Amino acid sequence: MGLLSGKNALIFGLANDKSIAWGIAQAFAREGATLGFSYAGEMLEKRVRPLAAQLGVNFVEQCDVASDEQIAAVAERARAHFGEIDILVHSIGFANKDELQGQFYNTSRAGFHLAMDISVFSFVALAKAFQPIMRPGGALLTLTYYGSVKVAPNYNMMGVAKAALESSTRYLARDFGPQGIRVNAISAGPLRTLAAMGVTGFREMHKNFAEMNPMHENISIDDVGNAAVYLCSNWAAHVTGEIHYVDSGYNIMAAPEPEKKGE
């Protein structure tokens, strides 16, 4: 018996085998969940289908979360396929490259709206669309980053969006609590994914991260997957509205280690 045996889990945001969604999918499959995947658009299909086949997943549906119609359609298909679901993972974020460099005040109105729509509102919209088929005891999970709380150079608009996403997590936790459904977020350390590569200076930030965190180690998508198993399993039965850090402790540090003499 795995920790997620008997649970149906739908994962949004699979792009390739570097995606955090893939780390979560592999951990969920290992723990016995029945999975479904949703991906953004046709261009990703040739990457996503072979990954789904590796885990024996046969619910693989396209959904651009900018579209209310596509969200409604994927919820309807999930109802027809699974009946009810226990877990929904939102591993989606997007901002134009222009919004991920330079001064934050140069953020355009359209760029601000787009990042908020795709990275934040989509979690609220998916929660609403799937609410009628979520089983009590279930869990919603999203992915965030520490740039919501502290300033990470060039992360700019995504930092603001992640702050709104974390707040949305708490408001959704209040909404879904009476239904016995928990809503949490994982705040992951930097990972070399497609989305991350859009942030100017990401490689350097990734390198510095390992130097500054207490464990002096970068994290992996498997680390996020294992934490996601806990948050979406019955072991976290009364854990809701939380922002759970998977970052080798980076967020507890106020300053880097002083350089040792002779180094």
Ligand SMILES: NC(=O)c1ccc[n+]([C@@H]2O[C@H](COP(=O)([O-])OP(=O)(O)OC[C@H]3O[C@@H](n4cnc5c(N)ncnc54)[C@H](O)[C@@H]3O)[C@@H](O)[C@H]2O)c1
């Ligand atoms: N990589 C990191 O360092 C890091 C750290 C903390 C949090 N996160 C967050 O994790 C989540 C997953 O990102 P990732 O790093 O795995 O990168 P990724 O590029 O693999 O995943 C991002 C996903 O968002 C999807 N997406 C973008 N626009 C969409 C739309 N309109 N409709 C549907 N899907 C859309 C993409 O197709 C992709 O699958 C994001 O919210 C990201 O901000 C990433």
